[in-house]
Amino acid sequence: MKSKMMQKLLVGVLSLSWLVAGTAMAERLRIATEGAYAPFNFIDSSGELRGFDVDIAWALCEQMQVECELVAQDWDGIIPGLQQRRYDAIIASMSITPERQRVISFTDPYYSNVLAFIGPRNVEMATDAESLRGKTLGAQRATIAGQYLEDTLGRYVNVRLYDTQDNAYLDLANGRLDGMVSDKFPAYDWLQTDAGAAFEFKGEDIDIDDKIAIAVRRNDNALRERFNQALQAIVESGVYAEINARYFPFSIY
Amino acid sequence: MDWLWVVSDWLQALAAGHEPWESYARYFPQLMQGVWLTLQLVVLSGIAGFILAIPLALMRVSDRAWLWVPAYSYIFFFRGTPLLVQIFLVYYGLSQFEWLRQSGWLWNEVLSHAYWCAIITFSLHTAAYIAELFRGALQSIPKGEVEAARALGLSHRQQYSRILLPRAFGMILPAYGNEVILMLKGSALASTITLLDLMGATRNVIARTYMTLEFFLLAGVLYLLIAAVFIGLFRVLEKAYNAHQHAVRLPLNQIDPQLRDEHLRQQVKEDRP
Numbered sequence: 001m002k003s004k005m006m007q008k009l010l011v012g013v014l015s016l017s018w019l020v021a022g023t024a025m026a027e028r029l030r031i032a033t034e035g036a037y038a039p040f041n042f043i044d045s046s047g048e049l050r051g052f053d054v055d056i057a058w059a060l061c062e063q064m065q066v067e068c069e070l071v072a073q074d075w076d077g078i079i080p081g082l083q084q085r086r087y088d089a090i091i092a093s094m095s096i097t098p099e100r101q102r103v104i105s106f107t108d109p110y111y112s113n114v115l116a117f118i119g120p121r122n123v124e125m126a127t128d129a130e131s132l133r134g135k136t137l138g139a140q141r142a143t144i145a146g147q148y149l150e151d152t153l154g155r156y157v158n159v160r161l162y163d164t165q166d167n168a169y170l171d172l173a174n175g176r177l178d179g180m181v182s183d184k185f186p187a188y189d190w191l192q193t194d195a196g197a198a199f200e201f202k203g204e205d206i207d208i209d210d211k212i213a214i215a216v217r218r219n220d221n222a223l224r225e226r227f228n229q230a231l232q233a234i235v236e237s238g239v240y241a242e243i244n245a246r247y248f249p250f251s252i253y
Numbered sequence: 254m255d256w257l258w259v260v261s262d263w264l265q266a267l268a269a270g271h272e273p274w275e276s277y278a279r280y281f282p283q284l285m286q287g288v289w290l291t292l293q294l295v296v297l298s299g300i301a302g303f304i305l306a307i308p309l310a311l312m313r314v315s316d317r318a319w320l321w322v323p324a325y326s327y328i329f330f331f332r333g334t335p336l337l338v339q340i341f342l343v344y345y346g347l348s349q350f351e352w353l354r355q356s357g358w359l360w361n362e363v364l365s366h367a368y369w370c371a372i373i374t375f376s377l378h379t380a381a382y383i384a385e386l387f388r389g390a391l392q393s394i395p396k397g398e399v400e401a402a403r404a405l406g407l408s409h410r411q412q413y414s415r416i417l418l419p420r421a422f423g424m425i426l427p428a429y430g431n432e433v434i435l436m437l438k439g440s441a442l443a444s445t446i447t448l449l450d451l452m453g454a455t456r457n458v459i460a461r462t463y464m465t466l467e468f469f470l471l472a473g474v475l476y477l478l479i480a481a482v483f484i485g486l487f488r489v490l491e492k493a494y495n496a497h498q499h500a501v502r503l504p505l506n507q508i509d510p511q512l513r514d515e516h517l518r519q520q521v522k523e524d525r526p
Binding site for chain 1: 345348349354365367445447456457459460461463
């Protein structure tokens with residue numbers, strides 16, 4: 001009697017685990033993004049994830065012919081989440097850095113980040129160190145822009161570092177800052193708003209060789225290769241250019 | 254302050270190869286400048302807040318509504334809202350008004366600087382707490398002392414300036430020291446408006462080194478040391494100001510001889526069965 005029951009239980013458990021394994025095996029890719037970096041990834045008023053990264057993710061899934069699921073994940077936990085297999089890839093405007101490469105793998109870059117100076121439209125502003133001497137420039141703390149500002153201009157200008165990009169914009173708008181250094185593409189988005197209308201990019205872009213790529217788990221070479229092929233395909237087919245044009249009038253590839 | 258970098262180089266040579274000590278040594282000048290700014294913020298706002306608190310407390314204990322209602326509202330607002338909200342209101346909030354930005358001196362020399370915004374906010378904030386301490390002290394001065402002041406024929410003004418306020422000051426001293434320590438810890442919020450106080454400097458260093466634990470620990474130790482200095486200073490101040498309340502042990506022959514004789518006579522009486 002007892003052994004019969006055990007048998008039944010065992011069969012039940014086995015079939016259940018087979019079911020679970022079955023669903024996992026059906027191609028379903030889980031992709032994480034941050035949802036707080038407009039216009040690359042953000043959550044719109046209806047609660048949907050939107051933005052350049054999100055569109056690229058959907059285009060890649062379509063190219064690879066897999067079913068995808070997109071999840072929003074806070075920035076500071078986004079790499080641990082990948083390692084813990086809560087999702088399989090990160091498409092969240094992540095820069096390739098040596099520190100990250102030690103724990104995760106990156107695909108080929110899908111866009112390049114550059115830094116840019118922003119200043120008031122009605123003020124002439126040259127962006128070489130000598131002309132900037134004595135001015136007050138801002139950037140967000142713990143970003144590449146902030147580090148650039150401190151390292152290359154720190155001896156010439158007053159550096160102000162902000163907790164958030166939005167606070168830096170506020171001080172630029174109210175005149176406490178003469179200018180800002182920022183990632184170019186999110187700043188472009190701000191320049192289109194009412195608050196940013198009185199400002200513009202100044203001088204040349206600053207190329208800091210910052211490549212943005214998709215992150216996968218360290219040994220997930222198969223997935224990385226598939227992403228690379230799909231990426232190449234959407235660039236060649238013009239899908240990438242079409243998505244690019246939705247957000248920026250210039251190429252960011 | 255070039256000597257900071259000289260010390261830093263020397264410390265780095267000393268700590269070479271031993272992390273986190275080498276990083277501590279490397280960023281020693283930034284952190285010390287942070288400590289210096291934190292001290293300025295606390296001391297200046299502590300003094301300004303104290304000065305502001307006296308009229309506020311006098312208004313608060315008044316019977317006239319047009320005096321106590323504004324003081325009460327002020328204290329209610331500054332005690333009831335987070336310091337972070339207050340500092341953002343002063344720094345980011347006021348700057349939204351176009352007319353204020355055009356006001357010349359007030360904007361150019363004061364409100365456009367994060368430093369003065371922090372000092373103004375901290376002073377207003379701590380004044381509310383100190384005023385409330387003063388109110389409590391003024392109301393708990395023994396009735397007899399107030400009557401004695403009146404009996405001496407002192408005017409209302411003299412009663413306050415000669416008797417009541419000095420008496421209240423002695424009473425609030427320990428709590429005032431406590432308030433300064435709270436302000437020291439609250440001053441870390443200055444880092445949210447770009448100031449490189451101890452907290453701001455620490456966060457900048459961490460953004461660079463990624464040594465989160467090590468540098469927050471160091472910042473904690475430095476805050477502790479500053480707090481210890483303030484506690485010590487207030488202890489000394491209290492000892493001096495409230496000396497009459499502290500029992501002094503003296504040999505009998507140093508006390509008033511008449512008292513001594515009295516005491517001896519008493520003892521002789523007690524010794525007799």
